[in-house]
Amino acid sequence: MASTVIKGGTVVTADLSYAADVKIEDGVIVEIGKGLSGDTVLDAGGCYVMPGGIDPHTHLEMPFMGTYSADDFESGTRAALAGGTTMVVDFVLPGQGQGLMDAAQMWHNKSGRAHCDYSYHMAVTWWGEKVWQGMEESVKAGITSFKHFLAYKGALMVNDDELFASFRRVGELGGLAMVHAENGDVVAELTAKLIAEGNTGPEGHAYSRPPQVEGEATNRAIMIADMTGVPLYVVHVSCEEAHEAIRRARQAGKRVWGEPLIQHLTLDESEYFNPDWDHAARRVMSPPFRNKAHQDSLWAGLMSGSLSVVATDHCAFTTEQKRFGRGDFSKIPNGTGGLEDRLPMLWTHGVGTGRLTPNEFVAVTSTNIAKILNCYPKKGAVLVGADADLVVWDPEREKTIAASTQQSAIDYNVFEGQKVKGLPRFTLTRGHVAVTEDKVEGREGHGKFVPREARPAVNRALSQWKDLTAPRPVQRSGIPATGV
Amino acid sequence: MASTVIKGGTVVTADLSYAADVKIEDGVIVEIGKGLSGDTVLDAGGCYVMPGGIDPHTHLEMPFMGTYSADDFESGTRAALAGGTTMVVDFVLPGQGQGLMDAAQMWHNKSGRAHCDYSYHMAVTWWGEKVWQGMEESVKAGITSFKHFLAYKGALMVNDDELFASFRRVGELGGLAMVHAENGDVVAELTAKLIAEGNTGPEGHAYSRPPQVEGEATNRAIMIADMTGVPLYVVHVSCEEAHEAIRRARQAGKRVWGEPLIQHLTLDESEYFNPDWDHAARRVMSPPFRNKAHQDSLWAGLMSGSLSVVATDHCAFTTEQKRFGRGDFSKIPNGTGGLEDRLPMLWTHGVGTGRLTPNEFVAVTSTNIAKILNCYPKKGAVLVGADADLVVWDPEREKTIAASTQQSAIDYNVFEGQKVKGLPRFTLTRGHVAVTEDKVEGREGHGKFVPREARPAVNRALSQWKDLTAPRPVQRSGIPATGV
Amino acid sequence: MASTVIKGGTVVTADLSYAADVKIEDGVIVEIGKGLSGDTVLDAGGCYVMPGGIDPHTHLEMPFMGTYSADDFESGTRAALAGGTTMVVDFVLPGQGQGLMDAAQMWHNKSGRAHCDYSYHMAVTWWGEKVWQGMEESVKAGITSFKHFLAYKGALMVNDDELFASFRRVGELGGLAMVHAENGDVVAELTAKLIAEGNTGPEGHAYSRPPQVEGEATNRAIMIADMTGVPLYVVHVSCEEAHEAIRRARQAGKRVWGEPLIQHLTLDESEYFNPDWDHAARRVMSPPFRNKAHQDSLWAGLMSGSLSVVATDHCAFTTEQKRFGRGDFSKIPNGTGGLEDRLPMLWTHGVGTGRLTPNEFVAVTSTNIAKILNCYPKKGAVLVGADADLVVWDPEREKTIAASTQQSAIDYNVFEGQKVKGLPRFTLTRGHVAVTEDKVEGREGHGKFVPREARPAVNRALSQWKDLTAPRPVQRSGIPATGV
Amino acid sequence: MASTVIKGGTVVTADLSYAADVKIEDGVIVEIGKGLSGDTVLDAGGCYVMPGGIDPHTHLEMPFMGTYSADDFESGTRAALAGGTTMVVDFVLPGQGQGLMDAAQMWHNKSGRAHCDYSYHMAVTWWGEKVWQGMEESVKAGITSFKHFLAYKGALMVNDDELFASFRRVGELGGLAMVHAENGDVVAELTAKLIAEGNTGPEGHAYSRPPQVEGEATNRAIMIADMTGVPLYVVHVSCEEAHEAIRRARQAGKRVWGEPLIQHLTLDESEYFNPDWDHAARRVMSPPFRNKAHQDSLWAGLMSGSLSVVATDHCAFTTEQKRFGRGDFSKIPNGTGGLEDRLPMLWTHGVGTGRLTPNEFVAVTSTNIAKILNCYPKKGAVLVGADADLVVWDPEREKTIAASTQQSAIDYNVFEGQKVKGLPRFTLTRGHVAVTEDKVEGREGHGKFVPREARPAVNRALSQWKDLTAPRPVQRSGIPATGV
Ligand SMILES: [Zn+2]
Ligand SMILES: [Zn+2]
Ligand SMILES: [Zn+2]
Ligand SMILES: [Zn+2]
Ligand SMILES: [Zn+2]
Ligand SMILES: [Zn+2]
Ligand SMILES: [Zn+2]
Ligand SMILES: [Zn+2]
16 A cells, blocks of 8 residues: 655644654554655655644535535635645535435535535524434434524524524534524614615624624523533634623533634724725625724633634635625625635734644644544544644745635635745645645545534533433422411 | 601711701602701601612512402502602503503503502513504603513513614613513423423422523623613613623623612522422512522622612512412412512611611612612602602611511511511601501502603713714725725 | 802702702802802803812822922812812822821921812821821821822832731721732832833833733732721722722622723823823823723723722823933833813713713712712712802813913823813802813912711721621530541 | 553543553553553453543642651652552742752652652742752753742742742743742731631631632732743632632633642532531641632633643641641641542542543643643653553442541541542553552652653743733934923
8 A cells, every 4th residue: 555654744733742754544644653654755844744724614615695605615625725724514504494414415415526524514594393303314424513593584593492492402412502693683683774874885794793793692502502401612703792701601611612713813894994895895704803802802712722713614705796795785795715724824823923832723723623523533633543634834934825826716815915924835635645835736526524423522421410410309298388 | 838857867868878857848858957847747866867768670460360469559559668668660561462551551540549659661562563652652651661571482572673673762762671681482491391301399480590591681681782772771680690791781881780689689599499389489480589699799789889779579479379380380470579678678688787888778779770760869869859758767676577467468478587677667658657667557549650751861871972983884986896 | 148159050960960050158058949149140051060070199299209299289279170170189198207197297288278178198108006006196187098009119119918907907997998009019020121121211111010010909909908808999090900800809799999090091002102202201100001992991990880980190290300211211200190181081081972971970070089088078069068169061162182271380281182072161169269261260278178087888887797707716625536 | 571451441531532452561651552462461341541640739748847748759659549640749849048959859859769750840939049040950950840839928938029030030941830829918917817816726727818818819920920921820729719810811811720629629618617626627728628619610610621730739747747736727737638539539520420521531630731741741641652650440430538548648538438439440650550449559669750841832932922022112212392
């Protein structure tokens, strides 16, 4: 069997850093040590050998208003690999009334072109017996995390009683509850008011979704997760208000994780005030960018562990698509890219400033989410037996981000002009060297679906605690009315 | 005109304490000073002359499942006066589809027998054009505070979009938004689960409404009040979770007040674990009693100003009525008494321990709510021109609370057996001496409706700030697409 | 006796607003009502009649490095009146080894020229039996508040054990403990390091006293006040860190008040980055100005009640004096002016924006501190019998602040160029009309010392609670060693 | 070379759980996998194979008032092994004026009898040039963590300026700052007051060190660590106040860790109210046990990551030694045992209730501290190349803790009577099977000193951030005085 050896680098994991070579056969790490040899040798001199990034939040070829998000599994995973990310987790979005596994099949059809491995979260976009049943099938099929939208009223949004019922079901199945946390009722009201008042530009999008509505929804989802005894993962935490709710929950011993996006860590609301409509509209996503104080909060969360994972919510729309929303911000497709830029941007602004150690960088880009999603150490690790999803990271390589050189299918990049230091020398997906510096040689269809087991240790522990502290009836004997 | 002079006491207001006599004519204070004389002289030697208590949260003769809460405006206001309270504010509860002013008329019909003055809050129990219109009429009729229930699903509860619409309307009208804050969806789910599991006793009531669901709803109401620019008053704050949400809001400069009840300040959840079903059922109210840690939180809130008003939510049901809920706690009528006991209990446990000064006692039992409800200084003050609603408080008088000696129509008292020190020597309602120690000589029908003006200073200031910080559109010129 | 009537205005107190005339005789308010007449009539049409401001934090003619702060009791109180402030509280600063009453005498000598009433705080600048004794004499002489410096190492600073001993003494005497809260050890270390590194400019002053050192010292003082059972007043709270410590204490029911300065509410640290050395040096005070996030925190504190009083720490040094610190920021005299500008600046940025109501404005500029210092309602009130220290406030009058037109003796003004709206039409000090718009007609020596009583209600309540919760010995019988 | 194989167990690390055998040669793990064989086989069927515990906080044979703590390195490490702990870190305590390396030599002399590996923290108990020099030697000798006492006034305590200087030195050397955080000044004052009032029993010890004094000192140490740019480790965090300070620091991105003790997690203050003097005195340690609310806080900290390590502060004194403090609690030697009980108690109350997962158990008993102290993965890991310090944990084994069966030299046990479930089947120290269930076969002198490297990744990152954000001088040109 042909072997590949990554030689002369420093292995950097979430845990520790040490000089070692890494030997790969058949897509799997077979040996880690000094002085290894193999058929192909990759020079990692001066580099860090890290688990490839995992982006747990993408929307590739997502259906939207009769069209689709511009990056599909082909271009999206190509962009991922170019930036050192070797696995993506996409969201299966069933239509109203559609069965969960039917929807999953639609996603499997799309993901056949992927260059790297992938997994899915299942979205609970409506509620009924059929969904309740489908959730068990979903878990059996390896899709164990369930996304709920508290926003997008009239479309994806679920109410509190539906949320309660679904969370309880997730808990029974040993899965992970996830939320997009913005109060959809309030967003709808604010949107209507803004448009009525002539606030129709892209900045109106930001005005319609202030931090308060995100904080509120996060707090509500946490309470319902607590009442139903299920671990909770809050996607795209963008602001102090939501972060505060998560901190408060964790501080009470609740099992809650928060995911900031690289966009919210590095870009701010001033983008929406750019006089160029296109510039602003291209940055429209939910939640919107926030001010610097919120950024500081998110960085501190990564440092202290109150936030766990950096993702992208990659959902790329072209300028042409964005222009659907001319004259009405509520019609601008929500989403930005980021798959290719997440690792270099986070390294530059995190490790490059001293806010994060290299080990913490690996933790928040790869290992933490692999553990949370229960696919560790197959993914997220540099261990013998783990998939050889690796990035050889050159901390001295520099570039300026530009749409003109990106893999993504769209015509712009929200990080345009940003200088980054720290880039992949090689990216390997299950042993295949897909990226060598600027050269991308992906294999369409190489990527495989990663099924995941339910009921990891955190679920078991939480259920045990909830059983122990469950309400107990008081022993009584009829109605004596002894007192007054 | 006949005059009454309260002689030899110390006037104690929210502001200050000083020795002075108080002279009353025609129901109004006409002079405050030394050496006053009048036709009738009340000896206040050794006593504090304070504004009579105002209880802003009562439900007298409230319709319930085909019957009514046992204390009506006659017995309820008689109990109030006996305990030093000279004004109550009751809740007008329109039926589904009923006009607000029709409902108000029903309340006016009932209140004709009141011994002391009273005012109303208007409840928004459903939503529609008719309600939207009725709110303006309500304000014109002097009912400027609007209560909303986030609990009691299928009955009084309003959804978030209704809440938003109603709060916005209250804001436009310069009124005060009020909430009963518990997440009704979650309470319903928990209730169903508990009963399904055989947790049918009164303790199940407490289990079905844990602090988390109160904290969540409080937080949500605060957010919606913030988004609509209206001051918010949270009734019956019973726990740290709700108090925390209020503190957090205030700390961000939001105009939010919290009202703990005397019950939650002095009684705890162990009452529900009493083996006597009647004992437990008689304590069933929403929110339920909490543990000692929550009590400490509430007391600290009164001391620091993060909580503003002590009320009772007086809603008395007889043991017979309570027994509707045998075998199913969700059918136990919610409510307890307290009107007669609020002041003595708070004095004993507050002033008697040093947690509150006498001035702070007056503030939280009378003056603060008079200001919040915009009927100060007609009520809540010892000032020339103010109504002579006064209590002459004897800090040395003691008694043991007992159902056998109470004014309330019900057959028990949740404070039974509690020793209190500090009781009224006299209570005056608009100059009439209704109480002389244990002797109660009320005048049925003496009480008058107190209309209140909208748009007090806090509303005006808040609106000014919201206007100043409202979203502004960015100036743009078409779609240039200058960047990438 | 000649009488003065303020006619046609709206009386605005901390409590309420109402149209009334105010009649004054012999320096005291004798009547409040409609249609009053008197010998002199002041037209208050369109104006608010408010209690004159009380500035509880000034340093007039303060000895410093062989010279004195430039504004003495004459020019300082003249500036005060010009801006609507009718009482100042200055700090008696005993030298090392000096008796407290000796120092107080020195201050009495200086204050003879005052145009308005004044009181003193006593500083505890060293510790010993003589100080311990002097504190009782101080209280008897009407100086009941005791200031402690946790900064100014080697000069005014006291250690933790001295602080503990002094706070305990203050508690016994029923006084008020006060602190300047910055960690003096750390400031000294940071200062030395900065200068060693060539950071010698005025900005170094700000670098040497970051918010963290203020937050720490505030937190420490609060703990020691709690352990000794004494109410605490924290002067010049400038940052979120100190404010957070105060909020946390209050939230636990502790008796702690915080005082932000008008400077910290309206100016920020960018002043120190001005390339003009003089500009920056003139703004050198302790604590230094902070960034906008800290300003937001302070404003929210005033709105929510976690901060209680707005002061100035008026301590004016001329440009020439400031230049003592050329080449070494630690030699720049600490202090700025503000006495004349406090009320107009706070009105403009507080009431003018809707952050404060007019009543809250009165509370934080006058009434709250009168209560805390126990000179209410002689001061801080519009009540019959109160001193006629009044300001007739014209909310429409405007000006641009300029050193060229100020009363202060110094040659600049840190608020230079600020436009204010809301200014005194008249200022009265005990009935004397000292200010009529721009015309200042003070009477040198008119001002009198205001002695204050110890042991107000808050002290009594706190002592009661501390006694109730004091440690109790466990009853034991020798040493049985019954267990293992 | 003789090999040992642990067969049939489940390897449980901080990271993951998986079925595998572990092969050991020469004290080191040489292989991990399925179906391994070796000379000696240990049956791990039904067991977890975990890194041996590391107790980072012990005081073995600690000099005290002319005697020594009763457990020395022999009995102490024997007790450790019996309970599954395979490494201890003791504190070198230099006398006043003593050189650091002289003191280290004294500790090396004592540790020669250790049954398991050990390392040291160096205490900075006085300050001077000699200490400053000695710190560098200490780091070179592998002792890179430096303990500071904010309590024990007149003995071990250092002042704030000494703390600042020492922390700065630790920062320069790339070491770890540690604190015992209680305000020694206040403890001394409270102690004197209590004894003067006749509160001389062991409960007085608890009264003299309330949570407030621990919270304050923790907060102060954090601020000074922040100002000097050094990571901080707070030992024996016993209460919410200290935990809150740590959370607040972490939430601002500061590098601070907290260490609760197993005693504070499982025992409470009621122990001091036991009428048996001996019972109470045996529990005297600093900080003292707290109430249940504090316990909840500590557990939640372990769950959320705001607290990182569970230790014991093992410092055992016999009943006879404890009786030195008859009639004066301040003379009772401070300290309790715990080395043998830490793991079983934490497993029972943590994993056994669902508060912790088995992986989190490993993290807080072993792996986290190995990383913090920079001896990972030599210690705290189950990895090829790591020391074979392992515990084979039988989750079904039970016992009742009893002094009669313990290894410790003292005559009692603070956990006496506690039932635990989850105990070692085997404990291996560098491959030697020292414990087989109840049988302890240690080798006196087998233990080796573990030197540690300075400047781990966290230190490097922190220094980078501090450099990036260091104060910069403003460019100026003389003194122009352009403004006013
Ligand atoms: Zn989303
Ligand atoms: Zn998304
Ligand atoms: Zn209610
Ligand atoms: Zn109610
Ligand atoms: Zn000062
Ligand atoms: Zn000052
Ligand atoms: Zn210690
Ligand atoms: Zn210790």
